Amino acid sequence: MREVKLSLFGFGNVGRAVARVLLSKEAFFRERYRLKFRVVSVADTSGVVWLPEGMDMREALAVKETFGKLSSWTNDYEVYSLTPKEAVREIDADIIVDVTNDKNAHEWHLAALRDGRGIVTSNKPPLAFHYADLIGEAEKRDLPYLFEATVMAGTPIITLLREGILADSIEGMEAVLNATTTFILSQMEMGQDFERALKTAQRLGIAERDPSGDVLGIDAGYKATVLHCLAFHPITFDDIAVKGIAEVTSGEVRRARERGRTIRLVAAVEKGKVVVEPREVPLGSPLAVESHENAAVIRTDLLGELVIKGAGAGLKETASGVVSDIVKASLSLRGA
Known part of the structure; x- marks a missing residue:
């Protein structure tokens, strides 16, 4: 012992x-x-x-x-x-x-x-x-x-990248990494505007009193930076491009749904380049997550497309x- x-x-x-x-x-x-x-x-x-x-x-x-x-x-x-x-x-x-x-x-x-x-x-x-x-x-x-x-x-994406696919060269990945923005965008799909959806998230304890880290994309940006460091080479948060969901309108959300798509805050990670921004994704995509789920689609030379999905929040x-x-x-x- x-x-x-x-x-x-x-x-x-x-x-x-x-x-x-x-x-x-x-x-x-x-x-x-x-x-x-x-x-x-x-x-x-x-x-x-x-x-x-x-x-x-x-x-x-x-x-x-x-x-x-x-x-x-x-x-x-x-x-x-x-x-x-x-x-x-x-x-x-x-x-x-x-x-x-x-x-x-x-x-x-x-x-x-x-x-x-x-x-x-x-x-x-x-x-x-x-x-x-x-x-x-x-x-x-x-x-x-x-x-x-x-x-x-606790969904083990870090262990996967650090220890699990050592024979593979990673070509890129897309991920939804912030559950608060997913909740807000889901509320907007049900008819709320951004401000009302944010207040709902705060009332339920899903969003912080100061929600800027989530809605401005900073939290997702931190996480995407870490993923790039693991998959490719070290960079810092200052090297990436980040846009949050504060400017997403109810009309954009509605039109996306009419096209069979949903808007999520997506981190796109490629060698030397990280972009975090709201994007339309097909409703059948692994990135069309709900609730507190996170998901990542990792592309490698040997495995092809690998999906890891699970809880991205919760005590x-x-x-x-x-x-x-x-x-x-x-x-x-x-x-x-």
Whole structure:
């Protein structure tokens, strides 16, 4: 049995979903992989709770859900005011798990790698802007840097591209990678205009209070950038073209339906070129997804056309991607 020490950064919805999977499947991980996970620290925006011998994650969940912040956990644990970079250097952990939205997280990811710690992350901007540096540092030190949940939640497109089709040359791919825009466009097909459809999405918790990352195509652009880095060579988000759905009109949606087509926010990824924009796709296309599904059509020289489709959002789905990477990283560490 190998014990693996985890340091968890981010204890919002995704972080708590990860914690629940680690708890509920503890016996499964022991029996199937001979792995025991010990969470030695948890951080949210209020502070870092750190206990080298391991934390009671059920109590951590109760504190966060009752009081809204980990800094309220004062009875048995000390709360530290550490920056993420300080925390990854001071806390003895095997794997750093980043489920934050910190756009500058590449700085402390690099610090963690240089201190010999593996990384598992669902955080997109570090990879969308610093992929080459992060992967290069991890490879130089023979450490895992895993990021399945950055694209399509737990649907394993990252593993497919990184490990599954190594004999193939990828010629290009088209993908629908943002479920919020799919919901809004679906509502517009039912007669709502863009503003009303957006408000519906916000009321249901599908769109954020600030929806710009989704409706302007930024989220899909981050994901498409990561796919290009995997399929071809490293680029950054600044190298791609992005147009969101804010200018799509009800008339355009209606006319597309009359032609047997639907409008979706499509990322087209070719070597040296990434374009994210609303496009008409046939109703029978794998890209004509509904609800929270994502889909990608990958073209290769040997396999031809390969379709991967599945959940692109959702807490347990994202936690699946994160925890799968935790298991994979644990097994790859020396001595596993």
